[in-house]
Amino acid sequence: MAKITVNTLLGMKRAGQRITALTAYDAPFARIMDEAGVDVILVGDSVGMAALGRRDTLSVTIGDMIHHAKAVTAAAQNAMVVVDMPFMSFQVSAQKALENAGHIMQESGAHGVKLEGGEKYADRIRAIVEAGIPVMGHIGLTPQSYHQLGGYKVQGKQGDGARRLLADARAVEKAGAFAVVLEAIPAELAATITQTLHIPTIGIGAGAECDGQILVMHDMLGLSDGPHPRFVKVFSDLRTQVKNAFTAYIGEVRGGAFPAKEHTYSALTESPLKVVGKKKE
Numbered sequence: 001m002a003k004i005t006v007n008t009l010l011g012m013k014r015a016g017q018r019i020t021a022l023t024a025y026d027a028p029f030a031r032i033m034d035e036a037g038v039d040v041i042l043v044g045d046s047v048g049m050a051a052l053g054r055r056d057t058l059s060v061t062i063g064d065m066i067h068h069a070k071a072v073t074a075a076a077q078n079a080m081v082v083v084d085m086p087f088m089s090f091q092v093s094a095q096k097a098l099e100n101a102g103h104i105m106q107e108s109g110a111h112g113v114k115l116e117g118g119e120k121y122a123d124r125i126r127a128i129v130e131a132g133i134p135v136m137g138h139i140g141l142t143p144q145s146y147h148q149l150g151g152y153k154v155q156g157k158q159g160d161g162a163r164r165l166l167a168d169a170r171a172v173e174k175a176g177a178f179a180v181v182l183e184a185i186p187a188e189l190a191a192t193i194t195q196t197l198h199i200p201t202i203g204i205g206a207g208a209e210c211d212g213q214i215l216v217m218h219d220m221l222g223l224s225d226g227p228h229p230r231f232v233k234v235f236s237d238l239r240t241q242v243k244n245a246f247t248a249y250i251g252e253v254r255g256g257a258f259p260a261k262e263h264t265y266s267a268l269t270e271s272p273l274k275v276v277g278k279k280k281e
Contacts, residue, residue, distance in 0.1 A: 118168020
């Protein structure tokens with residue numbers, strides 16, 4: 001499989017070939033995704049909720065993102081690795097956004113960054129792109145702004161909201177983004193945006209007409225706690241499988257079945273007591 005690049009993704013849109021994307025936060029899962037053929041691995045700020053036990057994404061730092069991105073980029077050989085710019089790493093100014101994007105790229109070895117927001121942050125996207133860093137946009141439900149949005153709610157259901165999101169999508173493309181995530185918006189609106197833009201759209205809760213799809217890995221593997229959003233499909237119940245493995249381990253250790261002889265090293269040719277009792281010459 002050839003290395004996935006920005007040009008690969010643009011070519012996939014033109015050819016009508018669906019783009020696959022998933023989140024990952026460590027080397028083992030990133031390696032498995034890469035071997036399976038996932039096109040884009042997003043080191044999302046969702047790491048805060050999915051892997052670090054936090055209530056939202058707002059407390060995730062640049063240091064957190066770089067730490068996890070290093071592990072992912074070390075394992076992914078073919079997939080394009082994109083790293084989320086966390087809360088307050090780009091909102092202050094275009095200059096600050098550029099500095100932080102450069103820091104993330106230099107330290108993590110990633111292939112691009114993603115930032116939330118549309119027309120309001122177009123100047124940030126433009127500044128980063130002009131510095132040679134690929135940028136993925138993100139509009140619709142933007143988790144870093146969920147307090148302002150009134151919670152994790154579907155966006156663009158009414159006329160004004162739909163028109164604003166279409167304007168946001170166009171602004172993101174004009175600013176130079178190579179793709180845009182559409183989160184939690186009506187499928188009809190997502191289809192219109194996808195047909196309007198020349199860059200790929202990556203949907204999450206945005207219907208089947210987007211150029212690609214993304215899910216949080218822990219959600220689609222059944223590892224997340226609590227109810228899932230409507231747009232999540234659980235492809236494997238790993239939580240139950242892993243719990244059963246832990247339970248079996250505990251039982252075998254307590255019952256003396258593990259470790260068995262085949263799990264034990266034996267290299268001494270005489271009694272251990274004799275070996276311990278020998279004096280040094």
